Amino acid sequence: MDEEFEQLTVPPDGRSPAEQPRWRQDFPIDWPQDEYLSRREFIKFLLLTSAAFSAGQLWFLVANFLRQREAAATAQVIARVDDVPVGGSLIFKYPADDSPARLLVRVDEETFVAYEQQCTHLTCPVIPHIDVGELHCPCHEGVFDLLTGRPLAGPPRRPLARVTLEVREGNVVATGIEKRTV
Ligand code: FES
Numbered sequence: 001m002d003e004e005f006e007q008l009t010v011p012p013d014g015r016s017p018a019e020q021p022r023w024r025q026d027f028p029i030d031w032p033q034d035e036y037l038s039r040r041e042f043i044k045f046l047l048l049t050s051a052a053f054s055a056g057q058l059w060f061l062v063a064n065f066l067r068q069r070e071a072a073a074t075a076q077v078i079a080r081v082d083d084v085p086v087g088g089s090l091i092f093k094y095p096a097d098d099s100p101a102r103l104l105v106r107v108d109e110e111t112f113v114a115y116e117q118q119c120t121h122l123t124c125p126v127i128p129h130i131d132v133g134e135l136h137c138p139c140h141e142g143v144f145d146l147l148t149g150r151p152l153a154g155p156p157r158r159p160l161a162r163v164t165l166e167v168r169e170g171n172v173v174a175t176g177i178e179k180r181t182v
Contacts (some may be wrong), residue, residue: 077171078104084112084172087130091117094163094174102163104172105130107146112172114163115149121156135160149180158182 011020078092089105092114101117105128115135117125124139128146135144142154149160162178 075166075173075175078114078174079172081167081170081172089128092174095177101125102174103128103135104163104165105135105146107133111147112165112167113147113149114165114174115144115160116163116177119156120151120158120160121154126160 011017011024013020017025074095076094078094079090084090084104084106086106086108089103091101091103093099094102102114103117103126104112104114106112107130115126119126119137119139119142121137121140121142124137124142126135126137126142126144128134129136130146133146134152135146135149136142137144137154137156140155142156143152144150144156144160145152149162151157151159159180159182162180163174164176164178166173166175
């Protein structure tokens, strides 16, 4: 930096560059100092854009990892058929213990459905209303279809993620998660 200041012309008051008022440092009349500030700003810009790019890449990797983990979800028994009465429901975690809460609902003797429990609007937990065939979100009166998980009313625009199920040997088995955008 000293080298660069050596190239400067002497300011009108004759004082050194370090003693000059702030306005003259911010708006230098000397080309070398002006270029020095421009280079410094450019390097700052490069560092910030690199950091933003790296953060974006990291987020992409984490999201990819989570997607793959969900895609690789293995079959898991989540309840005995006899333990969930018609009209009953239960909360479970799938595919891992730290996964978001899922909601299993027994619609009739033969039909079970399961969804991510968080509303697709602002993540409040949805509540089954079996008598009207809907899942309600009490936060902003969101309504989803019980059999499909698709939004019917209120602010939600995206369907609930569905947990695919099978009944095997008297057990309700979760086999995967189906994320849907429409
Ligand atoms: S959080 Fe469910 S409707 Fe807003």
